[in-house]
Amino acid sequence: MSIKINRRELMLTSAGAALSSLLFPGAAFAAYPTRNINWILMWRAGGGADTATRIFLKYAEKMLGKKVIVQNITGGGGAIGYTAAKSAKPDGYTLVTIQGDLPKFEPKALAPIKIDDFDIAAAFAFQSPVVVVRADAPWKSLEDFVKDMKDNPGKRTIGISDIGGTYHQPTALWADAAGFKLKAVTFPGSPQQAVALLGGHVDATVTWVKPNIPYVKEGKLKFLGYMGSKRLDDYPDVPTLSEVGYDVVWEHPYGIGGPKGMPKEALVALEETAKKVWEVPEFQAELDKLGLTVMRKGSADYRAHMHKMQSDMTKALKLIQG
Amino acid sequence: MEIAFEALGILLSPQHLLLLVAAVVAGLTVGAVPGMTSTMAIGLLVPLTFATSKYVAFILLLGIYCGAIYGGAITAILMNLPGTPTAAITAIEGYPMTRKGEGGKAIGIATLSSTLGGLVSCVFLIFLSLPLANIAILFGPTEYFALGTFALAVVMALSGRSVLKGLVSTALGVLFATVGIDMIAQSPRFTFGVTELLIGIPAVPAIIGLFCVSEAFRMAENVTVTGAVQKTAGGFRTAYKMLPKLWVTISKSSLIGTFIGVLPGIGALMASYLSYAEAKRVSKTPEQFGKGAPEGVCASESANNAVTGGALVPMLALGIPGDTNTLMILGAMIVHGLVPGPTLFREEPSLVYVIFGAVVLSNLLILPLGLSLARHIAKFALIDRKYLMPTVAVLAITGASIGYGHIYYFWISIIFGLIGYLLQKGDFPLLPIAMALILEPLIERNFRSSLMLPDAGLEMFLSRPITLICIVMAVLVIWFGIRRERRLAADVEIVRS
Incomplete structure (x- = not known):
């Protein structure tokens, strides 16, 4: 019974998607998102990463046209949240804040979490010491x-x-x-x-x-x-x-990503959304209040930034350990 | 003065006033339900305040904060189920009073003490925010290390009947607190390769487990026993009549509570405990303590509500939270783009006054709301234990853990419930474990930071006056504890012969 309903929903959704792409040929990404999105945040509600993410989502939600439900899965220096995110279904409906602490897990041997466990869509803010x-x-x-x-x-x-x-x-x-x-x-x-x-x-x-x-x-x-x-x-x-x-x-960044293997259209849609949010003046003003600056890095650039951070971290840790 | 009137106007506008009353009632209820803490309620509400005005945000959060700190006393007194960790101290005397049929009187004393304690701390909050902030700057790593050590020495020596058993509990707590990620070097510690153990032992679920889940296990032991809980109607007025007898305890405990609140990292639990110990120390009838001494309830409750005003002082003046609740409120401040510190006083004076006013008014509201609502909450106490036990177990296990989004936290509540149950059977005090979970990070972090200073060495702990005073006091407290134990043992010998 439940399978039938799922299948019918699936057919309706894909039919709707096909129809919308027929009706609006310009809206290439109309197929995503078709339902609300879950979001995993590895730091506590009210903290810096949480605040930055929620400000970004306030604007991104309007552009995506669906709700984003944030869940704070905290602890272990972010390890628990990242672990939950990387083992989630990579369907584009479980996303995660990809931030400057992601590269630390490998060089510090804290937990089995790698940058390449994630598909990275875009960055949206950074701060520097x-x-x-x-x-x-x-x-x-x-x-x-x-x-x-x-x-x-x-x-x-x-x-x-x-x-x-x-x-x-x-x-x-x-x-x-x-x-x-x-x-x-x-x-x-x-x-x-x-x-x-x-x-x-x-x-x-x-x-x-x-x-x-x-x-x-x-x-x-x-x-x-x-x-x-x-x-x-x-x-x-x-x-x-x-x-x-x-x-x-x-530059300690904040951005969007999800478990590895996400549909291409979802990644592209998220990157496009981020690009639009970067340019919203109110978004920039809200970041400024928190001491953050907009970071204009798309999927490839942001992944490169993460890898650069990881090699810098590895070097720094070697220096610190003498 | 103009600003004060402007703030009063904001605070007393119908929608803000109504919100504050609702927040205090909600705080009261949340605080009274075992397993629901003020920290959790504030934490869950902080995201809700993102879209509201800054006034609405702080009226809501502060109302919840003050209400919840008091609310814990209701269930602690009537059911021996501390709704908040700090109410565990209130239960020591409050519950025996209920068993003697004086539950109503105990609630009356708790409510009156809470209001007065809160108001005393507000005086300090309002008039000493800026000057007191200057004192905190004198505290470096060695001072904080010594202060934390002193606090831990107090619970170790005084919370149980035996210093040795206190030591075992403290050591256990410190050991638990070291599990997880090393807070200084960020390397895994005692995790045995299990990713979840990187979380460490989260203090709130563990403390709720120790005090509340273990209570559910104890209830399961004798489900058939009834009659321990009595009707509490009446007796409220006796509290007022006792005021001349209690005012010394109230004023002393309020000062202790405010002072502990001002010091970062040491919360309401410690304030209640120190005030309780002090009330017991100066009492002419110390043998009544543990059997339902009204001064004990009074000391604990005036102290923990005094923490509210105290804890806000460093948060507002320096951006350093005085406890876990103000930590959450600080999060809300940052969301609203406010930078706590002298700038806040200069650029947002009306908000600062609204915050002062909200704390004063919340503490005043506790009196009518607490007295009228405690009766209704007391009705829960008449529920048969066979219904109560599973409810308490579920609330205590889920309440503290549900906000974290991971099953690990539920296991912590359950396992610490078992640990608490077993340790209490062996007459080991639970408080040192809870305290060590909170204080160990403070002590360890500051000890290791001290050793990073250029002039690091043993003389560093002896040449700084505040550090030396704290260390000497710690040693004295332990010596006092051992002497007290010997005296008790001698008394027992005399009685036996």
């Missing part, structure tokens, strides 16, 4: 700070989150490129890093831009260098690390 010091610190520039660290090996400390984590990796690459010995101290996250810096418990932090903005505005902290490929719009005086001569670009 920034080097922060106290406003009254003696260093005027990144070069000053690096020189001082070289003159006083092991005396200057940089606050990061976890060892081998999001901030530690680019910091280790920077230390390698600049030739100073890194003395890192760990904190739970950006707010704690900022407070530790203000309290004089560390000399600098490498962290997200957003949580430090109020202190910079008050003249308590200052930015020395930004790890993105281009300068920040709001802080045009802060140079990027590569401008100063340290070859480090670290």
Whole structure:
């Protein structure tokens, strides 16, 4: 009985799809989506990845014409969510946030999760870490700070989150490129890093831009260098690390994907949707409020970005482990 | 002043006021249902606030928060089923009072204490947000390590009858807390190659398992036993009459609760416990504790509601959540593009005042709503245990776990229910396990961060005043615990001979 209904639904759907492509020859992707989409998010509701994804979906839903139901499957540093996503049916109706922590699982041997377990549709946002010091610190520039660290090996400390984590990796690459010995101290996250810096418990932090903005505005902290490929719009005086001569670009991205083997039409439809969302001014404004920037990378570019991140991570982890 | 009036206007507009009343009632109910925690309710509601105005979002979340912290007391007192982890302390005295037929009086005391405790903390929230924030900056990794150690030493030495059994429970809790991904080096620890174990032991399902699922197992043991729960009508007014006797406990516990709330990572559970221990310490009749001492209920409830205002201080002033609930509320702040900290006070003063007002009003609403609703919730207590037991088991197992989206969390609730059941049979205290699950990450993280500092060494823990004070207090607490145990043992010897 249930098979019959399924078959009838299937016939109706494909008939509808055939009809719509007959009626609207221009709408090549009308066949996807035909029903609501499930979305797996590996971080908790209300967190950074969750917020970024939900803002993107607010605009993407309107364009796709179907609801997207987000499920937060958390834990294991994202391993549980990614594992659930990669073993889901690759029919285009279970999608997942593909973000900057996906490449970490292989080099860290955390869980059997590979970049190529997923079909990647597009990116939609990124953020880059920034080097922060106290406003009254003696260093005027990144070069000053690096020189001082070289003159006083092991005396200057940089606050990061976890060892081998999001901030530690680019910091280790920077230390390698600049030739100073890194003395890192760990904190739970950006707010704690900022407070530790203000309290004089560390000399600098490498962290997200957003949580430090109020202190910079008050003249308590200052930015020395930004790890993105281009300068920040709001802080045009802060140079990027590569401008100063340290070859480090670290853009932590957020994007869309699904389990490997998704229908081509679904992937293309999602990539096209993302391309349209990138250009919505309200979307850009909402990202800006969170300290994020639009990342215009389609399927192939974003996959390449992930692989580049993985090789950078592998290098950084080797440096960190000595 | 103009801003304060503007905020008052926003808060008292009909739809906002109605929302706050609904939120407090919802919080009360959620808090009272064992296995449903305020953290979970707030966590589930945060996505709902994405589309609302920032005022609606925080009125809703803060109403739920304050209501739920109190609501846990209702079922803790009437059924020995702490609706929230912190209400476990309330149950120690509240439930024996119910068994003596003083359930109504206990609820009255709990409600009055909660309201007063909450209001005291609001005074601190409003007048000390900015100045208190400066104190927190003095806390570096070594200070937090020492503070966490002191807190753990307190539960280890004082929560059971035996320090040794407390030590076993604490060690078990610390061991459980280390399972999962190492929070500093991000490598798997005690996972034996099982991907799910990377999750570690999630504190909320484990704590609900320890306190609530184990209760369902205990109920199953004697389903036929009835009469333990009594009608609670009447007796509410006696609470007011007891106020002259209780005000010292209330004010002291409110201060402890506010202080614990301000300190990050230490939540309502610790506040309740410390206040309870303090009330017991200064009591002229300490032998009454454990048998239904009203001061115990009063201390626990005024302290845990005082945490609400306290925990908001560092969240608003610095963006550091004081507990898991404010962590969730912080998430909602970021969604609304608000950056907590001095900027918030400067750029969103009306919102800051609405937040102050919402916490004050929520705590005030607890009094009429709590007193009138506790009777209705009390009716659940009269349900036959054979209906209650499966309900409690299902709610406790699913309630804490359902939001995570993975079957692993359900197993945690069940397994910790069994662990809690067995340990209690062996007279091992459960509180140190729950506390270690929460404090171990704080202690370990800050200890290891301390060792990364350039001047790392033993003298670092002795040369910093706040660190040294905490460590000395930890040692004193353990010494005190051992002495107390010896004295108890000696008393037993005398009675025997």
